[in-house]
Amino acid sequence: MTKSALCVIFKVMRKLTDKLAQERILSRGEFAELLTCEDDYLHEAARKARENIYGNKIFLRGLIEFTSYCKNDCFYCGLRRSNSSAARYRLSKEQILNCCDEGYDAGYRTFVLQGGEDAFFTDEILTDIIRAIKCKYPDCALTLSTGERGFESLKLLREAGADRYLLRHETADSAHYAELHPPEMQASARQKCLRDLKELGFQTGCGFMVGSPKQTLENIVSDLLFIKELDPEMVGVGPFIPHSATPFAKEKAGNLKLVLNILAILRLMKPSLLLPATTALATIENQGYELGINAGANVIMQNISPLTAREKYKIYDNKIGASENLKQRIKNIGCEFTVARGDYFNYGEQ
């Protein structure tokens, strides 16, 4: 490409970035164009937007992977029920509380309970665990990531004290959803669940994988528009990474640059979002956390599960563990972790 042609493209991208920063929305065509942006201006604008709300503070979350049993059969996930080679385990209430004890001492003030959809964890069992954690650590936030549940179930979890809930919508396009899931799973059911979570007052997180098989740029634009409409407090976006014992074993992993552009666009769309630089991002790229933060992310989750569990909770291949020198790495890019719950900006004050 000639120098002048490049110049024109950069100008267009800057204009689109400024427009998004001001109006918080673009047309479908404009979103598609900005997704392919090669200019750091987009990331700079996203960083500024984050700094205006959260300064240079990055929120840490302690992730407890409490069950690897799953009744679902998502084509991309190593925990899918058809994966007979997957090691299955469940943590007891005591083991979960031990994780919280260690996590609390290490400075975590949000615990995230994540697992497969495991019918063992009935409302009764899960609410008992939630109450125990909230009773012992009233100054901590508790996030659940336990898949789809009915309104009444979610209500009980909320009443027991859960503050936040992560449920990625995976893809807003129902035809694409059907490429990633068996017929008994429906995009609409997941979206209904997300609306229930909002209604129940959870700080709610949706999200999707970048580069999942058959995903198009148009699909991603639909995801952005879905997020705009749902108006969640958190969005989890990371690259798809193949797992060797799934139907998608031979598929390619998602593209780093595209993930970073999506993070930046989300930050500009909704400056107060809680937006993690995900483990999957740090798995496909050594500097993934730094790059994610520099593109506008403000949350990092670290695994605080027992070591024996970590080996068994394999959603995708080569998943990295907790990073030792993370504090320094974050400092090196001018940010710092804060010992705080890290709620959504102004949560509960509006």
Ligand code: SAH
């Ligand atoms: N059962 C819970 C937690 C699922 S695991 C739930 O349904 O929400 C959390 C997220 O990991 C999923 O929502 C999915 O977006 C992501 N994930 C699963 N398999 C993956 C893969 N192969 N590569 C990248 N991300 C994956």
